Amino acid sequence: MGKNIYFDNAATTFTHPEVVEAMMPYFTQNYGNPSSIYEIGQYNKNAIDKAREQVANLLNAESAEIFFTSGATESDNWAIKGIAESYKNKGNHIITTTIEHHAVLHTCQYLEKNGYEVTYLPVDEDGLIKIEDLKNAIKDTTILITIMFANNEIGTIQPIKEIGEIAREKGIIFHTDAVQAIGQVPVDVKDMNIDMLSLTGHKLNGPKGIGALYVKKGVRLRAFIHGGAQERRRRGGTENVPNIVGLGKAMEMAGQNMEEKNNKMLLLRNKLMQGIKEKVPYCKLNGHPEKRLPNNVNYSFQFIEGESLLIMLDMKGICASSGSACTSGSLDPSHVLLGIGLPHEIAHGSLRISLGINSTEEDVDYLLEVLPEIVQRLRDMSPLYEDFLKNN
Numbered sequence: 001m002g003k004n005i006y007f008d009n010a011a012t013t014f015t016h017p018e019v020v021e022a023m024m025p026y027f028t029q030n031y032g033n034p035s036s037i038y039e040i041g042q043y044n045k046n047a048i049d050k051a052r053e054q055v056a057n058l059l060n061a062e063s064a065e066i067f068f069t070s071g072a073t074e075s076d077n078w079a080i081k082g083i084a085e086s087y088k089n090k091g092n093h094i095i096t097t098t099i100e101h102h103a104v105l106h107t108c109q110y111l112e113k114n115g116y117e118v119t120y121l122p123v124d125e126d127g128l129i130k131i132e133d134l135k136n137a138i139k140d141t142t143i144l145i146t147i148m149f150a151n152n153e154i155g156t157i158q159p160i161k162e163i164g165e166i167a168r169e170k171g172i173i174f175h176t177d178a179v180q181a182i183g184q185v186p187v188d189v190k191d192m193n194i195d196m197l198s199l200t201g202h203k204l205n206g207p208k209g210i211g212a213l214y215v216k217k218g219v220r221l222r223a224f225i226h227g228g229a230q231e232r233r234r235r236g237g238t239e240n241v242p243n244i245v246g247l248g249k250a251m252e253m254a255g256q257n258m259e260e261k262n263n264k265m266l267l268l269r270n271k272l273m274q275g276i277k278e279k280v281p282y283c284k285l286n287g288h289p290e291k292r293l294p295n296n297v298n299y300s301f302q303f304i305e306g307e308s309l310l311i312m313l314d315m316k317g318i319c320a321s322s323g324s325a326c327t328s329g330s331l332d333p334s335h336v337l338l339g340i341g342l343p344h345e346i347a348h349g350s351l352r353i354s355l356g357i358n359s360t361e362e363d364v365d366y367l368l369e370v371l372p373e374i375v376q377r378l379r380d381m382s383p384l385y386e387d388f389l390k391n392n
């Protein structure tokens with residue numbers, strides 16, 4: 001096998017060997033049901049309590065404010081539908097943005113079909129909302145503001161603390177999908193006035209199928225899954241103990257030497273951004289140049305198709321992602337790239353590179369070596385490029 005360089009860490013990450021090691025005993029000897037009163041049951045109840053504390057610590061939350069879920073999709077669904085129902089006597093208006101993850105957008109669209117009103121705030125060309133737009137959108141009937149911490153495609157980080165302050169002033173609940181931010185930038189729910197927050201294990205070197213929802217004390221949130229008394233009667237069903245333990249361990253590890261790890265990541269990211277800008281003509285950075293995740297690079301290349309670019313990169317052993325959804329059977333470019341105002345043809349030629357904890361300078365150098373050649377080869381086959389050359 002040739003090279004295998006994984007630059008798609010915003011899609012998912014490998015499970016860290018230390019996380020796997022922490023999980024293993026809970027598949028075999030520690031299989032007791034945490035609800036049972038004998039020792040192996042209680043032992044597992046303690047393991048869950050410890051993981052809850054590990055998750056809470058990284059967010060500066062209390063353990064009692066953390067609920068385990070199957071991932072961020074469930075957390076987003078629970079937060080939004082739960083608040084919509086629990087606060088429907090107060091109002092039916094929700095504020096979000098046009099560039100949210102589908103777990104938020106499709107949930108909001110579902111609620112619109114059921115009598116709720118949703119405002120989708122636009123973003124500027126860097127992917128930022130305008131605070132003025134948010135203030136203007138608030139009504140007496142607004143019950144929830146749900147705005148993502150950092151965007152999964154273009155890496156832009158929203159002014160979360162300011163949004164939190166406005167929500168707090170107006171007495172509106174503020175939920176954020178912080179999946180991409182956790183472990184990448186400091187997240188402090190108290191300092192940032194966050195009432196609810198979604199996260200998932202597999203984006204931070206934890207296992208898949210486990211996530212959490214942080215719910216600030218005092219927020220009324222109806223149960224999501226009715227059944228047993230697990231998760232303080234809010235989410236029934238026997239706990240996924242190995243995954244919960246794995247999420248706890250991954251959160252703990254994400255918090256260790258975060259600044260040092262992220263400075264290293266920033267060096268790689270900046271080298272990549274600088275290198276692409278210098279070596280590939282007719283390209284454009286997507287997302288905010290500074291207010292962006294330390295692991296995210298997203299460029300559009302004129303005259304080419306992102307899908308072809310991905311295939312050629314794959315042949316060179318590089319895994320990355322594009323901003324068009326052709327693979328999922330649709331020809332529309334991503335709503336995020338359209339949301340920042342890219343024309344269709346530019347959005348189609350986009351590439352997302354997301355670094356991980358194992359990314360090296362060698363990997364970056366290799367990408368910078370092969371990318372310019374590939375882009376040029378694709379352009380040489382492009383009628384659009386031919387026209388462009390003729391006319392310029």
Ligand SMILES: *Cc1c(COP(=O)(O)O)cnc(C)c1O
Nearest residue numbers: 071072073101103152177179200
């Ligand atoms: C990956 C992701 C999700 C979904 O997480 P799952 O664990 O796959 O449900 C939600 N929001 C954002 C921003 C993501 O990147």
